[in-house]
Amino acid sequence: MPVLKKTKQELVSEFRCREILEAACKVFARKGFSGATVDEIAEAAGLAKGTVYLYFRSKREIYLAALKRGFTGLIDETRRNMEAAPTTAAKLKAFITTRLRYAEENRDFVAIYHAEFSNVGMAYLGKEFRHLYLQQARALEAVLREGCEQGCIRRSLPAGALGLVVYEMTRGLIMQRLLGWSRATSDEDTEFLFDLLWKGVSADGG
Amino acid sequence: MPVLKKTKQELVSEFRCREILEAACKVFARKGFSGATVDEIAEAAGLAKGTVYLYFRSKREIYLAALKRGFTGLIDETRRNMEAAPTTAAKLKAFITTRLRYAEENRDFVAIYHAEFSNVGMAYLGKEFRHLYLQQARALEAVLREGCEQGCIRRSLPAGALGLVVYEMTRGLIMQRLLGWSRATSDEDTEFLFDLLWKGVSADGG
Amino acid sequence: MPVLKKTKQELVSEFRCREILEAACKVFARKGFSGATVDEIAEAAGLAKGTVYLYFRSKREIYLAALKRGFTGLIDETRRNMEAAPTTAAKLKAFITTRLRYAEENRDFVAIYHAEFSNVGMAYLGKEFRHLYLQQARALEAVLREGCEQGCIRRSLPAGALGLVVYEMTRGLIMQRLLGWSRATSDEDTEFLFDLLWKGVSADGG
Amino acid sequence: MPVLKKTKQELVSEFRCREILEAACKVFARKGFSGATVDEIAEAAGLAKGTVYLYFRSKREIYLAALKRGFTGLIDETRRNMEAAPTTAAKLKAFITTRLRYAEENRDFVAIYHAEFSNVGMAYLGKEFRHLYLQQARALEAVLREGCEQGCIRRSLPAGALGLVVYEMTRGLIMQRLLGWSRATSDEDTEFLFDLLWKGVSADGG
């Protein structure tokens, strides 16, 4: 019984946390970390300012939690879709597709995310985030390495750097789309990027 | 004489401005716009806070001036080197090389620059900066389009999007290097990126 | 209940506002607008600086609110007493008496008031205050005009200018009293001023 | 010779002082003491900021000197004209006339003057100014007292208070004129005020 009781408490707590983080995402996305105020976040969450401090110890903690939540979601979804894809090419395409879609569905998070992870100021985020960041690149790296071994990707390419470049290409495309600079459909952009990339990396000259 | 006198005054003024902007670059790079304080900038420049306000009207103005100074330098250098290159391939390589070197030499500026221009918050910067940003991509675009016409680049690729992607790939590589994540030499990274890219875009399958 | 609760909140809020305005009156009276600091006002009100900004948006707003509060009170009281007086002479005397008493009871306000409304800088105050100021003179004017019609005041006098002069005479007397330059009692001063004035304006040569 | 040399120096110095004080008058009149900046005063005087500090030790000192200069001029002129007038009535009229004209010719000074001397904050000005202020009222007082003795002014009036009231009535009229609230000519206003006053004070019922 105490277990269930505790669970109930936790459910409420988790619910409040989610509310706050979603509100925070919106506000941080529009104003950046320093520009956002706890008051705004609280109001966006429909709570009083003091209440926010019952669930998070500081503004910074809210920020990191929001960042982590979105980040983890992105990584999980990316991995799931890549694992489900049968071939190296399909996995690569899954990476791009997933991320473009995720960005479309989580514009607020992506705005924060890009602001933070394109910053050398990334140094400010703890190791935890650096780890998450690298985790993505390594997942890509593994796929690419596998492609090398299967002979469908040129052996001369350094898989590590390649992973990061693929990552950044996708990132760039996402930014263009979010800024409204791309008039192509999401699928067209995906196709274009994948085609370019695959031509660049494939062993048989495309 | 009065002319020289005036020139001397101007020289001092310009010198102070440069001092302040260089100090500001360092501070903004480490702390971001909101995180930096005018006091820190002044101290980094070896001046009193009030003195900074003799040369710039506000913190924001310092920021924009620092951004613009570095940006203009980057654009000029990139254009110069691209124009000097004879072929499409050489121009593309010049783009990558120039930017990697510039980043190495102006680490502070690049940190601010990347933070700002990967931000959806770019909206905050005036049209002037959006213009500068697009100018770079268009320079690339023109080169790529020329390559298409000369038959060395696949006709099916949309030059506009391609320009932005090349831009972002380079950007990603720079960031990796600045963060110390790349163990390759600058030349090796350039070579790798160019090779990948050229394979991806060239008409003859690499 | 919710109504009462809300009322309670409002009461606290109004109480704080009054506290701040009273403190502000004291400080502004001693130091003038620019000379006073928000810190001083806060301290005089027994609050922290930030708290003051919960109730007023700016130093200027505090100033205007303090000015308006005292001004409205003065005008209301003056009008009430003038209306209650039966004859022109009694009304005139009521004007003088009321203002002398009000000044005695609201020394701080009167100090600000006189500083502001003897200033050509009155231009700085909005139309609202100019309106309030003229309103007083016009009330006097109306009484004097009525006196003319009833034949107890000389017809040759311009009621408008007369109103303002009566106003200023009273003002001068108040200032003397506040500065401690008058050794007469309040009643004696009133009597003296009224006598002088009535002699000056009455139709029957006093 | 050294005497003449010194005199020459002094002449330059006096000239500079006058320049600065005239400029200061303009600026203080428009912006008040706190609102005015030494930079503005220097610029209005066609000098560099540092130069101003060669002639005055502080902003406050400039202010007091400007106030004193105008004040002394006003008092001297008033006394001269009053002494030249033959009768009590003429002296009274001279008082009013002189001050109205002086105000018209020295609008800047009068703006400062009224701002300062209607302020209970007058306390801030040293005894020197209080002395000057009272000096005026006493000059009036003497004239009025003389009138009493000659039998042209009612004996029942307290000359001291009367002096101050005359002073304030004139002050009020000046303010109205400076604020553009009086449509009468200067002579008409003088006539009106004198008439009112004389009726009020004269022994023979006007």
Next chain:
DNA sequence: CATGAATGAGAGTTCATTCAT
């Protein structure tokens, strides 16, 4: 648990004053 009034450290900015030229 939830609230929001209160706090006060700290930010950007101004400007009287100084002093080397």
Next chain:
DNA sequence: CATGAATGAACTCTCATTCAT
């Protein structure tokens, strides 16, 4: 004498954080 660049104290205003209710 004249200058104006440099200074830094002081000001207004903001906002993360706390705590009594």
